[in-house]
Amino acid sequence: MEWLDPQNRTIESLQTHTGISKPAMYTEKHQEDHSLSLFFNSLQEEQAGKYTCKGIYADSQFLNKSVTIDTIIGITWDNAPPNQYPILGEDFSIMCKVRARPSPSVDWLYNGELIKTNDHYIINAYSLTISKVQESDDGIYTCRASVQTTGELQERLIRVEVHTRPSIEEISSPIDLVEGENANIECKAIGKPSPTFSWIKTLTKQNLSITDRFGVDPITGVLTIINVNREDSGEYQCRAGNAAGIATANIQVNVIVKPKIMEFLNKTVVQHNDTDIVCKAFGRPPPVVVFRKLTADRQYQMGSQPQDNRLIMTNKVNEASWETIGILSIHNAIIKDDGLYECVAKNMGGVAYKNGHLTVEYPPTFRNMANITIYSWEQRPVNLTCTAESIPNATIYWEKHNEKIEGDDAIRVIGSGPTSTLEVYPKDYRYYTIYKCIATNLHGSRKHLIELKEAKRPSELLNAKIIEQTATSMKFDLVPPMSPDLPIETISVEYRIYPLQNWNQAQNRTWSVGSLYVVDKLKPLTNYEFRFAARNDVGLSNWGTYLQQTTPSKTVPNEPKILTASDAKYEQSTFNNQYELSWLTPPDNGEPIDMYRIKYCQTRQVSGEWEVLNDTCLEDKSQQGRTRHYLKGLSSDTFYRVELQAHNIMGYSKAGVATFRTNRGKSATFANMNSRCSFDPT
Structure with a gap:
């Protein structure tokens, strides 16, 4: 027996199969009943069809039976x-x-x-x-x-999931980068899924993700350039891609080259001539070049200067070579043009600075030397100094009586320019004269005159009179002598009890000029004689301008002078409940002041006059030696009249009077005031 497949091919028996694994289909004979079975190892769709079992009996009789296999x-x-x-x-x-x-x-x-x-x-x-x-x-x-x-x-x-093709947001182009700096160029795109980025340089097709100075962030699209150089100029392409496609955008990059000043030379010009200060600068784009004098606050503007039309500033620009020549033209140069100038070159990349000097040469001048007279006396040596300003420096020599000073042992010349000093020992009247300082350089010569005069002691005072007296003091009005050679420094007085004392027993006092001329600690009912003298650097004048005066008898003190902050009708207190009263100690007129009496009352203005409210008056007393007293417990925003009297054994003085007003607002606390002012060193 045998099995045939749908193509009538004999199906292999498992016993005759030589492979390791079983075939897709095979036959197998059973010994018990001698039947022949057809096995499918793993039935496949293509194995469907009619299978036939065939047999031969007694070598002569043919037998067959078919079965159809349909696969599901x-x-x-x-x-x-x-x-x-x-x-x-x-x-x-x-x-x-x-x-x-x-x-x-x-x-x-x-x-x-x-x-x-x-x-x-x-x-x-x-x-x-x-x-x-x-x-x-x-x-x-x-x-x-x-x-x-x-x-x-x-x-x-x-x-x-719906994908969208990348779309790059508009990028402003061109982009300016600065040479030598680091830069970031952004490329933004939308798409789904989020696109990734790459950059190339258009001309070279170079992938910038794999270069040393360039970096590309594939997520954000930022192109980073380290240390931008000039060769980085050109067109760049940003590419944004996702599964849906690729979008590109081209960007033009310009590299800004920072300004550099190539040449700014020092310049020299002779006074009243014309000159140009030239500064050459390089940069991309070509920089604007301006000038500033270092002693000035502002730069010069293009064209003629509003404050000085002698100065004209211009620029010559060469786009091809990226160079600018700045020119400051100076017409009719003057001395004030001399000095340091700053060249400033500026473009979008930055600013460059360089200093240069303009020297204006001019003949000697003594413009900063005053016409003064030098004084000497008693053969005292003096220095006559002469300083000439000029460029180049001047040479100086001296003349006396129109003759060059040489070989005089009483005169020594120190320095020959630009400063020279004449050391003079005036041993006789001939040296008190006019000396001529002569300065010379290649542009001219100038002279300066210095007079040496002999100084003398002052003459006597022009006038002296007594303008105020008390039992113990005299106040004088003194008029110093007119037109002395040297200024009066002090005025002295000698005074004696006349006729009991001679001048050898006299007392004295010295005042500076313009101060209060007061002699105190005199005795009451005593006749004094006064004489005066003025002093300058040479010495003291003769004593003169004699005065005799008898001091009055002892009496009550003079009226105290109350100190106020202004000459207004009333003083404004800084406090709302107190007032600080201050005064000057008056002359005591022969007996010491032992106390002060203070009376203060509320007052008001009626028809322009002050009216005292008598039922509000209070009195305080202040001890001897004090010149300040606080009036406390006052009403706020109220006018007060205060009267101050000094007292000695002879009685009370006339009252010094003042008006004040307390503050309306809230003032410092009383406790704080006391802690600040509780001790009075007077």
């Missing part, structure tokens, strides 16, 4: 990826190729709703086509297969 195949997903990605705006087919036997029927669902063919969806044999994909087409689609004869049903969930 379960639902199989041949091409149905679980994640599929259409592109926004394009047609897309969601693949779902399914196989089964008997053949399956397929339908589609979206969000649980059955899909039917329409303008947007087309159901094909192995796919669902979406026309012009929209973002709303994102979601989960169900591919459902069923076999009616077997009742089998299976579903395949497919996640559809």
Whole structure:
């Protein structure tokens, strides 16, 4: 017996099979009943068909019997990826190729709703086509297969994510970078999924992600350039790509070269001539070049200067060589033009500075030397100094009586310019004369006169008179002598009791000129004689301008002078409940002051006059030696009149009077005031 396949080929017996694994189908003979079985190792769809068992009996009788095998195949997903990605705006087919036997029927669902063919969806044999994909087409689609004869049903969930092609945001171009600095260039794009970035240099097609000075962040799209150089100028291309496609944008990069001053030379010009100060600078773009004198606050402006039309500033620009020549033209140069100038070159990349000097040469001048007279006396040596300003420095020599000073042992010349000093020992009247300082340089000669005069002691005072007296003091009005050679420094007085004392027993006092001329600690009812003298650097004048005066008898003190902050009708107190009263100690008129009496009353102005409210008056007393007293417990925003009297054994003085007003607002606390002012050193 043997088995034949549908093509009438004999099927191999397992006993005759030589392979290691079993064949797809084979026969096997059973010894018990001598039957021959056909085995399928793993039945496949293509093995379906009619199989025939054939036998020969007694070598002459042929026997056969056939059996038909029909295969049933379960639902199989041949091409149905679980994640599929259409592109926004394009047609897309969601693949779902399914196989089964008997053949399956397929339908589609979206969000649980059955899909039917329409303008947007087309159901094909192995796919669902979406026309012009929209973002709303994102979601989960169900591919459902069923076999009616077997009742089998299976579903395949497919996640559809709509991708969008990258789109690069507009980039402002060109972009200016500064040579020598680090720079970042941004490239932003949108797309789904988020695009990744790369950069190339358009001309060289160089991938900038793999170069030393360049760095590309593939996520953010930032191109980083380390230490920008001039060769980095040119066009760059940003590329943004995702699964949906690639977008590109070209960007022009300009490299700004910082300004550099190539030449700024010192210059010399002769006074009243014209000259140009020139500064050459390089940069990209060519810089603007301006000047500033270092002694000035502002730079010069282009063109003629409003405050000085002698100065004109211009620029000559060469775009090809990236060079600018700045020129400051000076017409009719004068001495004040001399000095340091700053050249300033500026473009978008930065600023460069360089200093240069303009020297204005001019003949000697004594413009800073005053016309003074030098004094000497008693053959005292003096120095006559002469300083000439000029460029170049001047040479100086001296003349006396129109003859060059040489070989005189009483005169020594120290220095020959630009400063020279004449050391003079005036041993007789001939040396008191006019000396001529003569300064010379290649541009001219100038002279300066210095007079040496003999100084003398002052003459007597022009006038002296007594303007105020007390029992113990005299106050004088003194008029110093007129037009002395040297200024009066002090005035002295000698005084004696006349006629009991001679001048050898006299007392004296010295005042500086312009001070109060007062002699105190005199005796009451005593006749004094006074004489006066003035002093300058030479010495004291003769004593003169004699005065005799008898001091009055002892009496009450003079009226105290109350100190106020101003000459207004009243003083404003800084406190709302107190007032600080201060005064000057008056002359005591022969007997010491032992106390002060203070009376203060509220007052008011009626028709321009002050009216005292008598029922408000209070009195205080202050001890001897004090010149300050606080009036406390006052009403706020109130006018007060205060009277101050000094007392000695002879009685009370006339009252010094003042008016004040307390503060309206809140003042410092009484406790704080006391802690600050509780000790009075007077």
